[in-house]
Amino acid sequence: MSRVTRFAAADPGAAARVSGFISHLRDNGFNLGVSETDTALRALCCVNPIDPVEARLALKSVCAGCLEDSRQFDVLFDAFWMAKGRVRHKVIPSAHLTTPQNTRSTRQDNTRQSSGKGAIHTPEDGADMGETDADGTGELMASKAANLMKKDLRELVSKEDIRAAEDVAIRLGKALRDQRSRRRKAARTGRALDMRRTMRLSLSSGGEPLRLARRTRPDRPLKIVALCDVSGSMMHYARPFLAFLAGLMRADDASDAYLFHTRLVRITEPLRDPDPLRALNRITLLADGFGGGSRIGENLAHFARSYARKFVDGRSVVLILSDGYDSDTPTRIDGALAKLKRRGCRIIWLNPLKGWRDYAPVAQGMAAALPHLDDFAAAATLNDLAALEHRLARL
Amino acid sequence: MQRRTPPVFTMASSTDLQKALATTGYIASDDLAMALHIATSLGRPLLLEGAAGVGKTEVARSLATVQDTQLIRLQCYEGLDAAQAIYEWNYQRQLLSIRAASEAGETGAAVEARIFSQDYLLERPLLKAIRQDKAPVLLIDEIDRADEEFEAYLLEVLSDYQITIPELGTLTATTRPHVILTANGTRDLSDALRRRCIYAHVDYPDRQTELAILAARCPGLEAHLSQQIIGFVQKLREEELEKVPGVAEMLDFAAALGGLGIKDLTEDPAVLQAALATLLKTQSDRLAVPIEVAARLAGKAA
Missing domain, CATH: 1.10.150 (DNA polymerase; domain 1)
Structure with missing residues (x-):
């Protein structure tokens, strides 16, 4: 009692x-x-x-x-x-001392906890804020990746790359048309009759339906949500993929982009920066830990439970650009993709290694992911991405 | 010394509702009965989620029986649009009327006023539900199959209970229907819809509840056999199956055993295997439970 x-x-x-x-x-x-x-x-x-x-x-x-x-x-x-x-004593809690964690980025505001080598927003200190500072756990992996972390994305991707990628992205966007719409809307030519409008029109001709109004099933554009793995093992492929993301963001307003290594970062906003190189600079700051370890399962799970709830629906295609080498247990990938799939989206995994001769998806993470994928294709260069156009059109 | 809002018992309590549902043969869990009670008292829609075959649709049917009112059902599917969910004009009648009018020499305005009147309106479930004299139960089944446009439209109907028809104006609800939405997770529903609804998750019933359901639906069964059936089905649910058998399947299974005149599950494995057709509905599930496994499960259940 x-x-x-x-x-x-x-x-x-x-x-x-x-x-x-x-x-x-x-x-x-x-x-x-x-x-x-x-x-x-x-x-x-x-x-x-x-x-x-x-x-x-x-x-x-x-x-x-x-x-x-x-x-x-x-x-x-x-x-x-x-x-x-x-x-x-206090029924209604007073205002929060800690900033509530929102879904803009997976990184926490670590200026409060750490000794702090500068604000995260200032360019000079960006490169110093390595993994060890952020998490305070000091895993060995982070120090091994330290010099890679300083990698400037501007050295990786050139303006010309982005321009070429923009073309590819536009073409892919066109190929990805959703043919599933079952709703009909009024159209000049269409298969079905629009009885309602036909009736209205026939009033002026004394009940004789002389002019037939028609309805059609419109095509709907698909939204592309791209998740790019930038862990150490993917460094060689970062260049075309980042250019592709940048191009995609500039070509298609509805698309969405994320980077992941040990954390997941949403880079949609910075990539929309009108100056492509400044966009890359902003991402460099956001994405420290670049070229470090990879936790695909954890990141996908995080994505499925946070951003995906807002940005992914039945008219989305989730492109995952990764080699599938994961330091998490493969069951995490399995669970995360199953959850993502339930949102009704299509999932395409582009693996740069798949182009290799005798490649088999034996990496445990990749094997766990396979049953959930709508398509599993090779892509290592921009040309490969462009060649995907026909495959995507068939989805 | 504590200030409390005085309890206003607008209706019987949730346990009364639970008992009333039981008389119609529906055994509701405490969670579900309370959610149903709150939803009907506050006039809010109720969202039921759970695996297929746990009796979500049946709730609406039983509620309609308890309240002695009509059940209006809207089955959702992809591409469901206004013409099938809300209203449509009766085009054939309109055409006839226009032809007749033109021969009689009526003017356009008079014809138009007539053919766009309520006589020429075909009510579809949503419109029908808000125009009843006695509040009906409106079942919107498998809302997650409809596309997002329909879900968004539904939000509007569920908050204002009014429907606007351009030719006629706004039709306001004469009575507020008791709305029950069901979903079984083919896609996630929007947070906006979830927030507007009272929520209950319907799970597979536990042993005692399922026995009560079986007793309510198949009163003729012997106690020993019903114990075995429930034990067997509950064991079967723990196996890794593609399509886990629900309550409806369990009742089919019981009826099949009754029809085959079986007194004991362990009696004849071949007959048991044949009766499994009512429980396992995919090829791979049938293969996953071969005759030996079924016999072993039945032995454990006994």
């Missing part, structure tokens, strides 16, 4: 407690707005709110929005309401 949390005497009341609970859930990753607080209060009016079992189920049905939420809910409920008789 005394398991229920007690509240301080100066407590502002039940409504405040519920809104405190909602913000407790929000801090734990629930997607709840102000109106949910209102719904939660009204839901409690429909049950006996003094009964913990009923209150729990009622709040659960309102606050949980998906399977993960509802699995997590009981623990969070206990933490707030069933604190073994402890007194909770």
